[in-house]
Amino acid sequence: xxxxxxxxxxxxxxxxxxxxxxxxxxxxxxxxxLSVHQDDIGKVIGKQGRIAKAIxxxxxxxxxxxxxRVTLKIND
Amino acid sequence: xxxxxSTGQTVEDAVKKALKELNVEQEQVDIRIIDEGKKGxxxxxGQKPAIVHVKLKETSELTGALLKWNENTDLNPLDxxxxxxxxxxxxMGITASVDIxxxxxxxxxxxxxxxxxxxxxxxxxxxxxxxxxxxxxxxKTSTDYVPIILDAENYREKRRETLTQLAVKLADxxxxxxxxxxxxxxxxxxxxxxHSTLMEDERVQTxxxxxxxxxxxxxxxx
Numbered sequence: 021x022x023x024x025x026x027x028x029x030x031x032x033x034x035x036x037x038x039x040x041x042x043x044x045x046x047x048x049x050x051x052x053x054l055s056v057h058q059d060d061i062g063k064v065i066g067k068q069g070r071i072a073k074a075i076x077x078x079x080x081x082x083x084x085x086x087x088x089r090v091t092l093k094i095n096d
Numbered sequence: 097x098x099x100x101x102s103t104g105q106t107v108e109d110a111v112k113k114a115l116k117e118l119n120v121e122q123e124q125v126d127i128r129i130i131d132e133g134k135k136g137x138x139x140x141x142g143q144k145p146a147i148v149h150v151k152l153k154e155t156s157e158l159t160g161a162l163l164k165w166n167e168n169t170d171l172n173p174l175d176x177x178x179x180x181x182x183x184x185x186x187x188m189g190i191t192a193s194v195d196i197x198x199x200x201x202x203x204x205x206x207x208x209x210x211x212x213x214x215x216x217x218x219x220x221x222x223x224x225x226x227x228x229x230x231x232x233x234x235x236k237t238s239t240d241y242v243p244i245i246l247d248a249e250n251y252r253e254k255r256r257e258t259l260t261q262l263a264v265k266l267a268d269x270x271x272x273x274x275x276x277x278x279x280x281x282x283x284x285x286x287x288x289x290x291h292s293t294l295m296e297d298e299r300v301q302t303x304x305x306x307x308x309x310x311x312x313x314x315x316x317x318x
Contacts, residue, residue: 024187031180031233070309071232076223081214081222082188 024082025052025092028075033060050088052079055095064094099151106130107146114150126151173202173238180233181205181226181246190215192248205230207248218253223248223312224283245285263293266315271299276316281306287313 022041030036035057042053054075056064065072076092083090100117104110107129115122131218133146152164178194185192185207192209205227216223227246234244245252270277279290290313291302301318304311 024184027180028189028229029185032236036172036260068307068309070228073309074228077217077222078184078188078229081217084214085189 021050021052021079021083021090025054025075025079028066028078029054029056029064032071033057033063035060048088049091051091051093053093053095061094061096065096089090099149101130101147101149103145105133105145105288107148110146110148111150114148114277118150120152124153126153155295173234173236173242176237177203177230177234178205181207181230184226184229185209186216188214202243202245203234205244205246207246209248212248215248219280220251220255223251255286259286259289260293263290263315267294267297267300270315270317274317276314278305279313279315281310281312283309284311288313290315 022043024056025041029039029041033039033056038055038057038060040055042055044053054064063071064075065081066074072094079092080090098118100114102110102114102117104113110133111122111127114127115125118125128149128151130147130149131144134144136141143177169266174196177215178196182194185194190209190211192207192212192215195206195208197206199206214222215226217225223246227244231244247253266277266279282290291304292317294300294302300315300316302313302315304313306312
């Protein structure tokens with residue numbers, strides 16, 4: 021799952037080297053936190069959060085078969 | 097360069113010159129003859145060159161643009177987009193391949209494989225998200241905008257039929273109740289299906305409300 025989030029983020033930002041994904045387990049839930057270069061935050065969020073929403077939709081679809089709930093946070 | 101006016105001793109000459117200049121084949125262009133030219137008396141008096149206007153056809157305009165991208169960088173945006181999409185699908189744990197077809201000015205990406213329901217999602221929302229992200233990747237490497245349509249298991253066509261039937265049904269309901277009806281949010285290309293289905297219907301009007309990605313169609317009595 022980290023790999024999927026990384027692939028998507030790296031493809032749409034200007035500083036792919038600074039894409040980081042952190043994984044944390046909290047009360048039966050997995051929280052992934054995506055961090056990108058300061059100038060790329062808009063690129064992963066988009067107008068009205070449109071890009072963030074698209075990334076989440078894809079990530080949650082991939083996680084739909086898993087037993088644990090998955091959340092994707094974006095560090096801004 | 098997408099169109100050019102060229103001259104020559106004969107029409108054939110002028111066309112040949114234009115094709116060479118544009119670096120394309122005759123099938124890829126529309127040719128308009130402006131002047132057929134005159135050979136003139138003894139080849140001296142009253143001689144007039146042939147003039148033609150040669151324009152790249154719509155489809156080859158896209159191909160031309162792609163060729164141009166290839167020249168400028170090693171990255172073809174559609175290849176980039178395809179690699180991206182294949183990688184994402186793989187990392188979602190799904191085995192599938194992607195075919196690209198260019199039609200008019202749109203690139204159609206068809207995902208082929210088994211068990212693609214996860215890629216489509218509820219009302220196509222996963223497919224639409226993948227389409228949006230793929231579009232972003234393509235446009236990052238290119239200056240010209242190429243619309244990308246993603247499809248899997250013929251979902252787009254089925255969805256078109258569903259939306260067309262829904263639109264007709266809802267129009268009847270709106271007329272019967274004389275009350276406007278708001279549909280759920282949809283991406284622009286799906287809203288367009290509703291609008292164009294009801295364009296000819298004299299009893300109702302349609303318009304879109306809200307901002308993306310929550311923009312939705314309203315069907316109202318006229």
